Amino acid sequence: xxxxxxxxxxxxxxxxxxxxxxxxxxxxxxxxxxxxxxxxxxxxxxxxxxxxxxxxxxxxxxxxxxxxxxxxxxxxxxxxxxxxxxxxxxxxxxxxxxxxxxxxxxxxxxxxxxxxxxxxxxxxxxxxxxxxxxxxxxxxxxxxxxxxxxxxxxxxxxxxxxxxxxxxxxxxxxxxxxxxxxxxxxxxxxxxxxxxxxxxxxxxxxxxxxxxxxxxxxxxxxxxxxxxxxxxxxxxxxxxxxxxxxxxxxxxxxxxxxxxxxxxxxxxxxxxxxxxxxxxxxxxxxxxxxxxxxxxxxxxxxxxxxxxxxxxxxxxxxxxxxxxxxxxxxx
Amino acid sequence: xxxxxxxxxxxxxxxxxxxxxxxxxxxxxxxxxxxxxxxxxxxxxxxxxxxxxxxxxxxxxxxxxxxxxxxxxxxxxxxxxxxxxxxxxxxxxxxxxxxxxxxxxxxxxxxxxxxxxxxxxxxxxxxxxxxxxxxxxxxxxxxxxxxxxxxxxxxxxxxxxxxxxxxxx
Numbered sequence: 001x002x003x004x005x006x007x008x009x010x011x012x013x014x015x016x017x018x019x020x021x022x023x024x025x026x027x028x029x030x031x032x033x034x035x036x037x038x039x040x041x042x043x044x045x046x047x048x049x050x051x052x053x054x055x056x057x058x059x060x061x062x063x064x065x066x067x068x069x070x071x072x073x074x075x076x077x078x079x080x081x082x083x084x085x086x087x088x089x090x091x092x093x094x095x096x097x098x099x100x101x102x103x104x105x106x107x108x109x110x111x112x113x114x115x116x117x118x119x120x121x122x123x124x125x126x127x128x129x130x131x132x133x134x135x136x137x138x139x140x141x142x143x144x145x146x147x148x149x150x151x152x153x154x155x156x157x158x159x160x161x162x163x164x165x166x167x168x169x170x171x172x173x174x175x176x177x178x179x180x181x182x183x184x185x186x187x188x189x190x191x192x193x194x195x196x197x198x199x200x201x202x203x204x205x206x207x208x209x210x211x212x213x214x215x216x217x218x219x220x221x222x223x224x225x226x227x228x229x230x231x232x233x234x235x236x237x238x239x240x241x242x243x244x245x246x247x248x249x250x251x252x253x254x255x256x257x258x259x260x261x262x263x264x265x266x267x268x269x270x271x272x273x274x275x276x277x278x279x280x281x282x283x284x285x286x287x288x289x290x291x292x293x294x295x296x297x298x299x300x301x302x303x304x305x306x307x308x309x310x311x312x313x314x315x316x317x318x319x320x321x322x323x324x325x326x327x328x329x330x331x
Numbered sequence: 332x333x334x335x336x337x338x339x340x341x342x343x344x345x346x347x348x349x350x351x352x353x354x355x356x357x358x359x360x361x362x363x364x365x366x367x368x369x370x371x372x373x374x375x376x377x378x379x380x381x382x383x384x385x386x387x388x389x390x391x392x393x394x395x396x397x398x399x400x401x402x403x404x405x406x407x408x409x410x411x412x413x414x415x416x417x418x419x420x421x422x423x424x425x426x427x428x429x430x431x432x433x434x435x436x437x438x439x440x441x442x443x444x445x446x447x448x449x450x451x452x453x454x455x456x457x458x459x460x461x462x463x464x465x466x467x468x469x470x471x472x473x474x475x476x477x478x479x480x481x482x483x484x485x486x487x488x489x490x491x492x493x494x495x496x497x498x499x500x
Contacts, residue, residue: 047435049435216431217432219477220432220478223477224435228472249377250377251379251381255470255472258466259467261480
């Protein structure tokens with residue numbers, strides 16, 4: 001028989017290292033004579049898309065196209081320390097360093113532009129610096145050239161420090177992290193009571209990310225996290241016997257494949273964080289945290305069985321079904 | 332007879348060009364492509380046929396290059412990611428992967444694209460289920476497959492539209 005169930009998993013997650021552990025990041029922005037922009041930061045993009053959003057942020061601040069920005073990252077010879085890509089911290093910490101550095105460069109350029117144009121209230125947009133008068137504007141490129149000609153410094157490094165206070169050692173109370181991500185996921189599963197196999201039919205994932213700098217990237221993070229959470233809940237298991245790893249290959253350690261991919265509906269919730277860049281927080285780890293609880297709750301809804309050991313693979317589910325049957329017979 | 336340390340001349344076509352390489356009988360096609368011929372777009376992942384990162388097309392079929400002995404490729408036509416498209420002239424699948432955000436760390440991407448290309452050659456308009464089966468031998472840890480499936484589905488949909496007979500005004 002096939003039984004269906006629904007389950008919800010909720011979570012909050014501290015962004016950054018928290019608990020008074022050092023959490024700093026830096027970025028350097030240099031405007032070249034031809035108006036091109038070089039951004040340097042030690043932050044490494046290993047697929048989560050931070051390079052993309054850094055260029056978006058710098059482009060947004062300076063009013064220049066995304067592709068006029070050259071990014072140099074994770075090169076210890078030339079890039080300032082940004083800390084590691086971990087703890088769902090990169091957007092929140094390095095993103096802020098990017099925005100700060102861009103604003104510092106912009107401030108210097110703006111004062112030069114005010115001097116050239118003889119106008120205040122200037123706006124940086126579409127590769128130009130504009131005043132309220134259409135004839136009084138200057139291209140970003142010409143402004144960069146003038147700054148270089150005048151010997152004005154248009155290289156800036158900005159540091160962002162989100163190191164928090166530790167919690168009270170006696171009571172454990174306090175605000176351990178600089179900010180928190182929040183999420184709820186709902187899972188719909190179908191359990192085959194003959195084989196114990198659990199199929200995830202659908203996941204609905206709502207994540208408060210503060211502000212989605214790149215919504216497609218955020219969806220990608222959520223979808224990837226959901227599948228990792230599914231693997232954690234249903235198939236992935238490290239088995240050791242006598243100190244030897246028995247699941248040392250991808251043939252033994254069962255990662256989800258395209259065949260396991262359910263329909264995933266991502267809902268991006270934007271409650272701006274007052275200290276985040278444009279209100280943004282992190283989403284990397286939050287994406288996978290509520291998935292397993294949601295699936296286990298859905299299994300409980302379908303079978304009235306509470307799974308307390310992972311993975312909920314066919315062997316374990318079938319065993320629990322048989323045990324429940326025996327208990328019911330006995331009583 | 333050649334011993335296992337003796338090299339044997341292998342002739343095959345790689346991305347339309349003749350290739351002649353002296354190979355040991357124990358070498359895999361993956362090793363020859365990456366280390367002898369420099370086609371490093373084909374990724375070396377698990378080397379056990381589990382992950383699909385080394386997928387290439389051999390005589391029209393997607394294969395794991397790590398499970399094909401180099402000499403099995405004798406007189407065959409091999410296609411790697413380098414032959415699929417270039418930065419200036421992207422293949423429709425590559426364009427679609429970019430448009431749909433189907434690339435994260437990128438390690439599985441060449442293999443995914445070759446599996447998808449082999450699928451679309453066999454079946455120009457695969458269904459969602461057929462797409463999932465087509466890339467089921469390619470593991471991805473970043474994307475959750477969703478955007479990859481959507482990217483391939485979009486090309487399938489375009490093929491479907493292109494194949495729809497014109498019905499007039």
